[in-house]
Amino acid sequence: MATRRHQDQLDDRLAARLAATRALTLDLAAPLSDADATIQPHPDASPAKWHLAHTTWFFETFVLRDRVPGYELHNERWAFLFNSYYEGEGERHARPRRGMLSRPSLDEVREWRAKVDEALQGALADLSPEARKLVELGVQHEQQHQELFLTDILATFAENPVEPAYGSIEATPPRAIKPLGWIEGRDGLVEIGAQSGFAFDCERPRHRALLYPHRIADRCVTNGEWADFIADGGYSTPALWLSEGWDWVQANGVERPLYWRDDGTHFTLAGRRAIDAAAPVSHISYYEADAFARWAGARLPTEEEWEDAFASSDPTIGHQLDQAGPVLPKAGGGPFGDVWQWTQSAFLPYPGFKPEAGTVGEYNGKFMCGQFVLKGASCATPRGHSRASYRNFFPPSARWQFTGVRLARDA
Ligand SMILES: [Fe+2]
Numbered sequence: 001m002a003t004r005r006h007q008d009q010l011d012d013r014l015a016a017r018l019a020a021t022r023a024l025t026l027d028l029a030a031p032l033s034d035a036d037a038t039i040q041p042h043p044d045a046s047p048a049k050w051h052l053a054h055t056t057w058f059f060e061t062f063v064l065r066d067r068v069p070g071y072e073l074h075n076e077r078w079a080f081l082f083n084s085y086y087e088g089e090g091e092r093h094a095r096p097r098r099g100m101l102s103r104p105s106l107d108e109v110r111e112w113r114a115k116v117d118e119a120l121q122g123a124l125a126d127l128s129p130e131a132r133k134l135v136e137l138g139v140q141h142e143q144q145h146q147e148l149f150l151t152d153i154l155a156t157f158a159e160n161p162v163e164p165a166y167g168s169i170e171a172t173p174p175r176a177i178k179p180l181g182w183i184e185g186r187d188g189l190v191e192i193g194a195q196s197g198f199a200f201d202c203e204r205p206r207h208r209a210l211l212y213p214h215r216i217a218d219r220c221v222t223n224g225e226w227a228d229f230i231a232d233g234g235y236s237t238p239a240l241w242l243s244e245g246w247d248w249v250q251a252n253g254v255e256r257p258l259y260w261r262d263d264g265t266h267f268t269l270a271g272r273r274a275i276d277a278a279a280p281v282s283h284i285s286y287y288e289a290d291a292f293a294r295w296a297g298a299r300l301p302t303e304e305e306w307e308d309a310f311a312s313s314d315p316t317i318g319h320q321l322d323q324a325g326p327v328l329p330k331a332g333g334g335p336f337g338d339v340w341q342w343t344q345s346a347f348l349p350y351p352g353f354k355p356e357a358g359t360v361g362e363y364n365g366k367f368m369c370g371q372f373v374l375k376g377a378s379c380a381t382p383r384g385h386s387r388a389s390y391r392n393f394f395p396p397s398a399r400w401q402f403t404g405v406r407l408a409r410d411a
Helices: 004-029 034-038 048-067 078-082 095-100 106-126 129-158 223-231 243-252 286-295 303-310
Strands: 182-184 188-192 207-211 214-217 265-268 271-274 336-338 340-346 372-378 392-394 408-410
Touching (some): 034 048, 034 106, 048 078, 106 129, 243 286, 286 340
Antiparallel strands (some): 214 408, 340 372
C-alpha cells in the first residue's frame, strides 16, 4: 500500500501530466480559426474543434460525472455531440456529420475545457485509485487525439487549393539514403505484449508467440524507393495486388501516396514541399504497403516479428510530439518517430484478453474486426506513446495517418 507521501507524489505527477497534456492540445489549436477547426475533410477524420470537445467530454463523463459527487455537466446536450462511439453512453451525433457543428463555437469549447480542467484538478486529490486510473486513461486518450488532430488538420488543409500551411518546418540537413540492411529475427517461442507501466487493454496480456526464421529490414521504405515502384508500373500491375487492394486502386484512381502531387512535391503540414527521397514514405494504405512488398520480393512483418525485433530499442529516440511549434518530421530513422508501420497481422484479441470494466471497455476491444496492426510511432505521436507493445490499428484502405512500411522476409 502506498504511503501518504508516496501517494502525494503520484498525485502531483498525474496533475502535472494532466495539465501539460490539456495545455498541449490548446497549443496545437492556437494557429486555427473557428472555420479551420470546424471543417471535416472526410468521414474518417474529425474537425479540430470536435477533438478539443470530445477529449473534454471523456473526462467530464467518465471522471467528473461518474466519480465526483455534485459535479454538474457544463451542457447536458453536448454529450450527444461529442460522444464518439460509446454505446454505453447512448445515442450520438453521426460521425460523418461532425463538420456540420458550427455551434458550439471554438471559444465556447475552450471555455468548457477550462471549466473541466479546473474541476479535475480540484478533484484529483480525493479520487479513488480506480478513478485516478480513469484520469490516466483520459490523458492517454487525449494524447492519441493529439496525433489525430494533426493528421485531420493536414487532411483539412489538403482540401484547400491555396494550400495553407499549419506550421513551419525546422530546417534539417538532407538525409543520406542508407542502404537497406536486414536484421536476423529470432526463431522459436518469444514473449510479446505489455509488461509494466501504462498500456492500453489490447496490449495485454503478455503471452508467447511462435516465430519462424525471418529477417526484418533495418529501416523503413523511402520515398525514393516508392518512386521506383511507381516508375516500374507498381500501380498498374494487378499481379502485385491483393484482389481487394486492386479493386480499391481501380475504384479510387490511386496512383501515388495520398499527399504526393505529380511534380515531385507533396502536401505537408508546412504546405507544399519537395519530396525528400531519403525520408520514409508516408500516407500509404495497407494495400499499397502489401503491393510494394510483393514488388520488392519481400512481405510485411507480423506484429510479433516487429515487436520482438525492436523490444529493446530505445523508444525515446526520434521526434515525438511534446510541444506545439514545428511539427514536421525530423530525421529519426529508428523504429519509432517517423511513420507507423503496417504489419500483416489482423487486430485481434491476445490470448486471455479482457476489456476494461464499464463503458470504457468499449475503448479497443470492439474494433477487433477488419483492421490491421501498425507498429512503431510517427512524427506526430506524442512523447510517451512509443513502445514496442503499442498496437495502433486502421482499416486496410486508411492512409490519412502517417503510415509507412518496413519490409520483412522469410529467411
Ligand atoms: Fe476518443
